[in-house]
Amino acid sequence: MEEITDEELVIAYRKGDQKSLEILIGRYLGQIHVFIRRLTGNDHDAEDIVQEAFVKAWRNLWRFDSRRRFRPWMFRIAKNAAVDHLRKRRTVPFSSFEDERGNNILADSLTDDSPLPDELLNRKDIGQALAETIGRLPITYREVLILRHHDGFAFGEIAEITKCSVNTAKSRHRRGLAMLRTMLCTDSRIKGVI
Amino acid sequence: MNDMKETEKNECDRLFSRLPPIETPRDLLRRTVCLIRNEQIRSANRRQLALLSVLTVLAAAGMLHFGWIAARDLYLSGFPDFVTLAFTEPSIVLKSGKSLLVGILESLPGISLVVPLAIIFAYLESVRVIVGKFNQSGLTRC
Numbered sequence: 001m002e003e004i005t006d007e008e009l010v011i012a013y014r015k016g017d018q019k020s021l022e023i024l025i026g027r028y029l030g031q032i033h034v035f036i037r038r039l040t041g042n043d044h045d046a047e048d049i050v051q052e053a054f055v056k057a058w059r060n061l062w063r064f065d066s067r068r069r070f071r072p073w074m075f076r077i078a079k080n081a082a083v084d085h086l087r088k089r090r091t092v093p094f095s096s097f098e099d100e101r102g103n104n105i106l107a108d109s110l111t112d113d114s115p116l117p118d119e120l121l122n123r124k125d126i127g128q129a130l131a132e133t134i135g136r137l138p139i140t141y142r143e144v145l146i147l148r149h150h151d152g153f154a155f156g157e158i159a160e161i162t163k164c165s166v167n168t169a170k171s172r173h174r175r176g177l178a179m180l181r182t183m184l185c186t187d188s189r190i191k192g193v194i
Numbered sequence: 195m196n197d198m199k200e201t202e203k204n205e206c207d208r209l210f211s212r213l214p215p216i217e218t219p220r221d222l223l224r225r226t227v228c229l230i231r232n233e234q235i236r237s238a239n240r241r242q243l244a245l246l247s248v249l250t251v252l253a254a255a256g257m258l259h260f261g262w263i264a265a266r267d268l269y270l271s272g273f274p275d276f277v278t279l280a281f282t283e284p285s286i287v288l289k290s291g292k293s294l295l296v297g298i299l300e301s302l303p304g305i306s307l308v309v310p311l312a313i314i315f316a317y318l319e320s321v322r323v324i325v326g327k328f329n330q331s332g333l334t335r336c
Contacts, residue, residue, distance in 0.1 A: 021230070022227055025223065025226055025227060025230070026223055029218060029222060029223050029226060030218045033216070033218040033219075033222065034216045034218065037216045038213070038216070047219065047222060050222065050226065051222075051225065051226050051229050054226050054229075054230060055229060055230055055233055058230050058233065058234075059233075126209070126212050127212045127213050127214045128214060130209065130210075130212060130213055131213050131214055134213075145206075145210075146210075148203075148206075149203075149206045149207050149209070149210040150210045150213070152207075177202075177206065
């Protein structure tokens with residue numbers, strides 16, 4: 001049986017089918033939760049933001065253009081909810097390398113585009129260090145990297161989600177990757193093997 | 195150039211696949227659906243309240259307008275005279291009470307009185323329906 005598309009589910013919900021909304025939430029809850037959890041690095045915050053994001057999505061479902069794709073739209077709402085939440089708290093730094101004005105000194109000095117060392121990729125304990133390092137990246141780089149390499153979005157979609165141009169998304173991706181590489185290579189847990 | 199980009203993407207995808215797995219809480223779906231259901235109820239309640247407010251304003255305006263017309267017609271009709279007569283001349287009530295009653299009823303400005311009464315009835319009925327909907331829409335703890 002052919003699966004109903006997200007956009008068809010939105011149309012069905014608009015026509016009064018409550019079940020369609022539940023199917024839609026069920027389809028994206030896991031993905032959005034993992035995305036938010038990776039973005040915020042906090043379980044409790046992630047759950048709150050996920051719920052907030054879905055309530056916002058429900059409120060705006062009537063405005064959703066069903067000719068466009070639902071997935072990037074949903075991720076955009078979730079990403080905005082996460083950024084709003086982090087801004088409100090502000091106890092969670094957007095990045096360890098940002099100054100008081102939000103400028104990132106380290107990111108601008110990175111130009112290294114060399115590939116990731118194999119030793120790094122093959123390390124068994126890389127997961128935890130990587131998660132922590134991603135958490136220390138500026139949020140603009142963090143979101144682009146997660147969307148690209150964890151959720152598999154194309155740059156066009158990332159630009160749509162983060163509300164920037166495709167070139168900006170690519171540039172953030174490049175800088176974020178360079179910064180991640182530098183930070184991983186200087187990580188004391190990994191330093192010795194590469 | 196494209197091959198290089200593809201290799202880099204694959205490397206990064208490989209790296210990101212090593213991130214520790216994250217388990218989505220089992221009851222998060224139930225809690226999220228419950229929260230949205232509550233929001234839907236709140237939203238419906240807000241709409242009902244707005245409707246009730248509009249109805250109250252309309253009913254009050256209608257009552258003022260048609261009530262004033264009814265009071266004026268009542269004053270101009272023979273109704274106050276018949277009532278005064280009934281209270282000042284008890285002998286007439288005893289002698290021809292039935293005719294007096296008919297006279298009093300006939301003197302009432304029917305249409306002018308029916309309109310404000312209909313407004314009151316319609317308003318109270320809509321309040322009853324809206325309050326009934328409020329009671330049925332129970333918010334649940336998520």
